[in-house]
Each structure stands twice: as structure tokens, then as C-alpha cells.
Amino acid sequence: MVKEHPESLKYIDGVAVHFYLDALVGPEVFTVITNNYPDKFIMATEGCAGAVLSFGKRVQLGSWERATEYIKDILEDLNYNLVGWIDWNLDLDEYGGPSYTNGNVDSPIIVLPDSGEFIKQPTFYVMGHFSKFLPRGSKRIAVEESIPLSSKSIENVAFVTPDSTTVVVLYNSEPREREVKVKLKDQQATLTLEPESISTIEINA
Numbered sequence: 001m002v003k004e005h006p007e008s009l010k011y012i013d014g015v016a017v018h019f020y021l022d023a024l025v026g027p028e029v030f031t032v033i034t035n036n037y038p039d040k041f042i043m044a045t046e047g048c049a050g051a052v053l054s055f056g057k058r059v060q061l062g063s064w065e066r067a068t069e070y071i072k073d074i075l076e077d078l079n080y081n082l083v084g085w086i087d088w089n090l091d092l093d094e095y096g097g098p099s100y101t102n103g104n105v106d107s108p109i110i111v112l113p114d115s116g117e118f119i120k121q122p123t124f125y126v127m128g129h130f131s132k133f134l135p136r137g138s139k140r141i142a143v144e145e146s147i148p149l150s151s152k153s154i155e156n157v158a159f160v161t162p163d164s165t166t167v168v169v170l171y172n173s174e175p176r177e178r179e180v181k182v183k184l185k186d187q188q189a190t191l192t193l194e195p196e197s198i199s200t201i202e203i204n205a
Helices: 006-011 028-036 064-079 122-131
Strands: 014-018 041-047 085-087 091-093 109-112 117-120 139-141 155-160 166-172 178-184 187-193 197-203
Touching: 028 041, 041 064, 064 085, 064 122, 064 155, 064 166, 085 122, 122 197, 166 178, 166 187, 178 197, 187 197
Parallel strands: 014 041, 041 085, 091 109
Antiparallel strands: 109 117, 139 155, 155 166, 166 197, 178 187
16 A cells, blocks of 8 residues: 555554564564664554464463463564554453454463452563563663583563663573573673573662
8 A cells, every 4th residue: 555655654653564474484584674664663463372273272371382472572573673462352241252253362360250269370570571661762772692612592672771770571481490690781680590480670870
């Protein structure tokens, strides 16, 4: 549409993307968008687990595998300059509904209407590592890594918030503890990352 009608660009603020075909489409496509349209934002406006039946049940209570899927996707998107990541549904029932299209899926919060209870899934806490610490207006900054040749890189992203704090999110995907040192100017912290864990560090200016 933009190629045929370039004047339509003035009506477009940004591009919305979903995460369901990430296994088929690499994140490099985001670079194409930002390089060609640097004044347009990209936002991940829909993501959820359980949308594809071949990956198991629609709702999986306590699934850390699905939490890991969220971690990797959010980190990747933020590192490619996406401005946000929105879950499709914040809460659903134990069957992944209601849905008028029978498109039941998993959700960060599962509500049990008969008992009046609700369950916070691992994906809920994963999202908190980002949403609690990265308010609107946060700016991503580069991270320089120095790792031993025998070690795997720790996935990460870092931001400076409007309050001038620095936030670093670290994901240790290995089944063993990892010790890391986080340096910011004259400040340094040594941390032990639990196996297969996500950690968020907030550093005051």
C-alpha cells in the first residue's frame, strides 16, 4: 500500500506485529522497517501461548516452558527497538476462554470462576520483569559483553528510565548457575544467576 500510495505514510504512526510465526520469520525484518521508516514505531501487539494445538494443551498451569518462550520473545523484540509487547489476554478461565471463535489459548492469569480463585502463571511473573521496571519513555542502551570462550552469552537488554535509573534484564538459559558482573560507570555488582532464570537489576544514577 505504501509503495503504491506513498502519501498514505502520513496517516501511519507505526507497525503492529504478532509473535506466532517467529519460528519462520526472523527478527531481521524489524531492521528493514526501522531502516526504511525510522520515524515509525514497531509494537508487538499480540502474543500468547497455546495458540497452536501441536504445541500441547491450550492451558498449561505452571508451564515454565511457555514462560521461557515469553522471555526470549520479549528480549528479542526489545533489542530490535520494538516499543512494547502486549499479551493477547491478561486473564482467561481454565479452558482458555471465553472465546466466541473457539480460539482458546493460555493466559498469564487463569481464573477459576466456580471457586472465585485465580492463578498467576509463570508468564505473569516474566512480564513483570519488564513491565514493573520499564515505564513509558525508557530508552534502550547498548550492552557490552565480555564472556569466556567456553561460556554461552547471557541474553540481556538494558534501558535508562525517565527517572534516570538503569534497568538490566538478564536471562540465564543454561541449566547451571552463572556469575556475572554488571558495570555502570564507577558502579559494579556481582550476581549469581540461578539456572534457567530471569533477573532484573535496577541501578540508581
